[in-house]
Amino acid sequence: xxxxxxxxxxxxxxxxxxxxxxxxxxxxxxxxxxxxxxxxxxxxxxxxxxxx
Amino acid sequence: xxxxxxxxxxxxxxxxxxxxxxxxxxxxxxxxxxxxxxxxxxxxxxxxxxxxxxxxxxxxxxxxxxxxxxxxxxxxxxxxxxxxxxxxxxxxxxxxxxxxxxxxxxxxxxxxxxxxxxxxxxxxxxxxxxxxxxxxxxxxxxxxxxxxxxxxxxxxxxxxxxxxxxxxxxxxxxxxxxxxxxxxxxxxxxxxxxxxxxxxxxxxxxxxxxxxxxxxxxxxxxxxxxxxxxxxxxxxxxxxxxxxxxxxxxxxxxxxxxxxxxxxxxxxxxxxxxxxxxxxxxxxxxxxxxxxxxxxxxxxxxxxxxxxxxxxxxxxxxxxxxxxxxxxxxxxxxxxxxxxxxxxxxxxxxxxxxxxxxxxxxxxxxxxxxxxxxxxxxxxxxxxxxxxxxxxxxxxx
Numbered sequence: 001x002x003x004x005x006x007x008x009x010x011x012x013x014x015x016x017x018x019x020x021x022x023x024x025x026x027x028x029x030x031x032x033x034x035x036x037x038x039x040x041x042x043x044x045x046x047x048x049x050x051x052x
Numbered sequence: 053x054x055x056x057x058x059x060x061x062x063x064x065x066x067x068x069x070x071x072x073x074x075x076x077x078x079x080x081x082x083x084x085x086x087x088x089x090x091x092x093x094x095x096x097x098x099x100x101x102x103x104x105x106x107x108x109x110x111x112x113x114x115x116x117x118x119x120x121x122x123x124x125x126x127x128x129x130x131x132x133x134x135x136x137x138x139x140x141x142x143x144x145x146x147x148x149x150x151x152x153x154x155x156x157x158x159x160x161x162x163x164x165x166x167x168x169x170x171x172x173x174x175x176x177x178x179x180x181x182x183x184x185x186x187x188x189x190x191x192x193x194x195x196x197x198x199x200x201x202x203x204x205x206x207x208x209x210x211x212x213x214x215x216x217x218x219x220x221x222x223x224x225x226x227x228x229x230x231x232x233x234x235x236x237x238x239x240x241x242x243x244x245x246x247x248x249x250x251x252x253x254x255x256x257x258x259x260x261x262x263x264x265x266x267x268x269x270x271x272x273x274x275x276x277x278x279x280x281x282x283x284x285x286x287x288x289x290x291x292x293x294x295x296x297x298x299x300x301x302x303x304x305x306x307x308x309x310x311x312x313x314x315x316x317x318x319x320x321x322x323x324x325x326x327x328x329x330x331x332x333x334x335x336x337x338x339x340x341x342x343x344x345x346x347x348x349x350x351x352x353x354x355x356x357x358x359x360x361x362x363x364x365x366x367x368x369x370x371x372x373x374x375x376x377x378x379x380x381x382x383x384x385x386x387x388x389x390x391x392x393x394x395x396x397x398x399x400x401x402x403x404x405x406x407x408x409x410x411x412x413x414x415x416x417x418x419x420x421x422x423x424x425x426x427x428x429x430x431x432x433x434x435x436x437x438x439x440x441x442x443x444x445x446x447x448x449x
Contacts, residue, residue: 012199016191018183025186028205031213039182045212046185049193050252052142052150 058231066231067298070128074233074301077418078340078384080362085447086410087128088419088440089235089386091367094136094161095425096121099433103156109140111218118222122230125436126444129235129301131344131367131420133226134219141211144204146196159427167258168193174262174269181280189253227299235342238300240285244326245277246270246318247310256313263318270322278326286333302365303339306330312347319351328355334363345369356380369422373409377416386420388413389439394421394431399438406442419443 015021026038058066076083097107100120107113118133142148151164169188177184191197196204226232249270250259262270288294289303306327311319334341343366349356350371356364357380367386368376376385388409393402409419419439425431 010201010203013202014198015200015205016187016197018180018187021191021197022182022186025205028202029209030206031209043182043185045208046190048138048212049142049190051137052139052148 058229060228063228063231064298067227067233070231071233071298071301074129074235074418075340077415078302078342078362078365080384080415082415085443086414086417086419088443089129089131090121090125090127091131091421091424092118092121092133092135093424093426093430095427095430098428099124104154104161105156108137108154111140111215115218115222115225119225119230122226122232124433126440127232129233130226131235132424134222138215141208141215142194144207144211145194145200148193149195150193161426165255165257167255168253170258171262171266171269174266174273177273178276181276223299233301234299235301236305238295238297239302239305239342240288240294241305242282242285242326242330243306244310244323245274246314246322247307248277249273250310250313251307259310260313263314263322267321274322274326278329282326282329286329289333289339290337292337292339301340302342303337304330304334304341306341306343308343308345308349308352308366309347311349311351314351316351324352324355327352331359331364335360339363341365343367353379356383359383365418367418367420373413373417377413381416384416384418386418387422388417388419389421391421391423391425391430394435394439395429397435399432399434402435403438403442406439407446410442410446 013021013024015025022042025042026035029038029041032038032041070087073083073085074087074089077087094104094107096117097104097113100117102113102117107117114134114136118130121127122130137152139148139150139152149166149168151166153160153162169184169192173184173188176188223234223237226234246259246263249262250256254262285304294300294303308327311323314323330341333339341364343364345366346369348370349366349368359382361382364382365384365386369387373385373388376383389402389405393405397405406419409417421431423430
């Protein structure tokens with residue numbers, strides 16, 4: 001039988017709001033444990049992307 | 053001229069020599085010779101055989117370009133070896149509102165004057181800066197953030213982490229293999245709010261309008277920004293909490309860019325009070341400071357003359373270096389080698405200019421280019437090599 005399981009469409013998430021979307025974005029950071037570090041990482045990323 | 057490969061011990065010795073050379077020059081102490089530093093930009097990619105597109109889209113190509121430049125020209129340090137447009141990291145976010153146009157075929161490098169936040173967002177900044185950066189700046193700049201696949205967000209994180217690792221490797225290799233210290237490396241950074249607003253999130257037009265239409269709000273934001281972002285940096289300098297790293301040369305860094313479109317009263321209100329605090333912290337801690345400037349910094353001359361000698365190094369763009377040294381003998385200035393001469397002159401003419409600067413201004417300058425090196429025409433390789441030879445030959449035997 002040809003085919004296999006159908007690819008599941010990834011659900012789109014609204015990351016843009018605060019604090020809800022921001023918390024969802026933090027939840028995607030799996031390489032840091034500390035909550036403050038995750039906040040710092042996202043704000044650092046925003047500032048790093050100033051001139052992107 | 054390609055520099056010969058150094059042993060680990062030779063690189064460590066050279067790193068120590070070059071670090072002391074830069075530190076003692078900023079301190080206005082007697083040195084063997086003047087330092088010669090590179091104002092890195094996309095020129096390094098052209099010189100190493102890559103395009104700007106390639107360099108921007110692959111941090112490893114930037115690393116290779118920087119190291120190629122170091123081998124070829126044997127600089128004492130690099131201003132910004134890791135600072136290039138990070139649009140590669142942001143690509144999974146989708147189209148941004150930045151309006152960058154890069155075309156290697158025609159040599160075009162263009163950015164629109166864009167606002168990523170609007171006046172109504174300032175109240176959110178005053179309420180919660182973290183909310184402002186995320187739900188105003190990021191959400192406006194990257195509209196796709198409103199409906200995005202989590203895997204795309206994770207891809208942004210992955211790219212950011214790769215870039216950070218390559219940046220760390222860049223400095224590690226410059227130090228350990230070539231004996232080259234950093235300049236902005238591991239120093240604290242502080243900046244007035246208006247400088248950040250114009251440069252990064254409101255644009256020149258937006259910032260100018262805000263300063264006219266909502267001056268009190270801008271002042272309120274400037275004060276809060278200073279409390280939240282600058283004060284911790286200044287405290288770290290005052291308390292000597294910076295890492296004791298053999299690659300680090302200065303303690304505090306900042307930029308002077310927005311004086312180019314502001315009048316004297318605005319400078320007095322929105323810029324100078326903050327710079328003055330930076331200088332006070334540096335002098336109080338007997339520390340040092342590097343300022344990267346664009347345009348003319350003459351509007352600051354009346355203030356700068358009161359700073360004690362041996363603390364501040366300003367990299368110039370537009371101002372004449374002789375005039376600057378004469379007006380402010382208490383400041384060390386970077387520059388002197390124009391891209392017009394490096395790009396269109398002969399090796400002899402470039403060598404003569406470098407020799408003249410060394411003879412006239414040693415102790416007051418760090419030799420460098422007067423622009424971020426961007427286009428292939430900004431320098432001919434043989435001209436940079438001629439300057440390096442003059443600088444090295446001038447060392448006290």
